[in-house]
Amino acid sequence: MDALGPDADSHLRLIDTPILPTAEQTRNALLGSSWAGRTIPVVKRGDLADGFLNLTPDVVLAAATGPVVQQIYASAARLPRRPGLVSGLPGVGLPATSKGMRYRRIGDTFITHSSREREEYLRITRELRIPAEVIVNRLPLLASAEPPTPASDLGRPPERIVFATQAKVPHGKEDRVRILLALAEYRRRHPGSEVIVKVRSRPGEQETHREEHTYMSLIDELVADGRMQPGELTVGVGAMSTFLSPGTALVTVSSTAALEAIDHGLPTLVLGDFGVGEEMLNLAFAGSGAIGTLQDLVAGNIGFPNREWLLANYFHPPSTELADSIALLAVRSRERQLPDIRTAARVQDFRRIRAELRTLAPDPVVRGYRAVANRARQIGRRITDS
Numbered sequence: 001m002d003a004l005g006p007d008a009d010s011h012l013r014l015i016d017t018p019i020l021p022t023a024e025q026t027r028n029a030l031l032g033s034s035w036a037g038r039t040i041p042v043v044k045r046g047d048l049a050d051g052f053l054n055l056t057p058d059v060v061l062a063a064a065t066g067p068v069v070q071q072i073y074a075s076a077a078r079l080p081r082r083p084g085l086v087s088g089l090p091g092v093g094l095p096a097t098s099k100g101m102r103y104r105r106i107g108d109t110f111i112t113h114s115s116r117e118r119e120e121y122l123r124i125t126r127e128l129r130i131p132a133e134v135i136v137n138r139l140p141l142l143a144s145a146e147p148p149t150p151a152s153d154l155g156r157p158p159e160r161i162v163f164a165t166q167a168k169v170p171h172g173k174e175d176r177v178r179i180l181l182a183l184a185e186y187r188r189r190h191p192g193s194e195v196i197v198k199v200r201s202r203p204g205e206q207e208t209h210r211e212e213h214t215y216m217s218l219i220d221e222l223v224a225d226g227r228m229q230p231g232e233l234t235v236g237v238g239a240m241s242t243f244l245s246p247g248t249a250l251v252t253v254s255s256t257a258a259l260e261a262i263d264h265g266l267p268t269l270v271l272g273d274f275g276v277g278e279e280m281l282n283l284a285f286a287g288s289g290a291i292g293t294l295q296d297l298v299a300g301n302i303g304f305p306n307r308e309w310l311l312a313n314y315f316h317p318p319s320t321e322l323a324d325s326i327a328l329l330a331v332r333s334r335e336r337q338l339p340d341i342r343t344a345a346r347v348q349d350f351r352r353i354r355a356e357l358r359t360l361a362p363d364p365v366v367r368g369y370r371a372v373a374n375r376a377r378q379i380g381r382r383i384t385d386s
Helices: 023-030 045-055 066-077 098-103 115-128 173-189 215-224 257-263 294-299 307-312 321-334 342-360 363-385
Strands: 014-016 042-044 059-062 084-088 109-112 133-136 160-164 194-199 234-237 248-252 268-271
Touching: 014 045, 042 045, 045 066, 059 066, 059 321, 066 084, 066 098, 066 342, 084 321, 098 115, 109 115, 109 321, 115 133, 133 321, 160 173, 160 257, 173 194, 173 215, 173 294, 194 215, 215 234, 248 257, 257 268, 268 294
Parallel strands: 014 042, 059 084, 084 109, 109 133, 160 194, 160 248, 194 234, 248 268
Antiparallel strands: none
């Protein structure tokens, strides 16, 4: 929003959902922006329509999970003067999925963060017949004007390792234990070094994806079992930017934090021991030169991506594509040139309510519903074929 310039009359709101960020998480997210230190109003999902009526926006930028974007779009689409509808995915958007786009199917513009991402999401929009414009905009957390280069000697083990956790991968307990033991081994092999396990939230705080085996609980378990010494690993919470100081290397399985570290010129290692592909959410880093192993981690053999990958993935030159798209949507909204999508919005609302009801229903009811729905689709296909 800051990139739109001082002439943009911007308003920021948080939506009251089960994963509403805490005050601390909100402060961390706003660091470095013009919104830092400001109190952000919280809007209940049931009050979205009234909130839009009071603001009469030209453009709505929905930065939320798919179901919430779906409701934001449906509420905005019913305004007397329909605003432009813009959304995207936070951080690395690969692998591209049809599910994410279905939630956003009535939007006007979809934001990607690299040429490769745009190609993948254009393919999906064509398959689903979604008429949204797909644009590329640099991730706001990337400040380098040119593709970054290493800021330190890659031949020396780093003074500090920051492991950026990812809630979804690796999922298994044993895989997570292997990572923690390798981090502890690095600390033992390199006296004077520091190893930080950077987690996204404190115990009890809500996250988009729930973890069955949190790294904090696993560290406690390993210390209690004598497999790790107390204090060998430090747990860190807060904005990632505060951890990326000179002399640091970033290690992860899959995290946007890797891009932030690369932007700082820091050595970066994406662990490939558990696979490289869609399941591990690290497909974007294939061919980067940053993928390595737990053995590389223990040895301190941590490199930096090659320039060709940087240019094709996230570190392309800054552009005005997003600002231009929003400006055009604002004009079209004020001139009432945007298409009427109220019928499509009602369909999206129905789908959202149906999905939310399924989450509340007992598993046997959900399974029965799916069986009937699948059977109905099969019959429909047979009738069409005949």
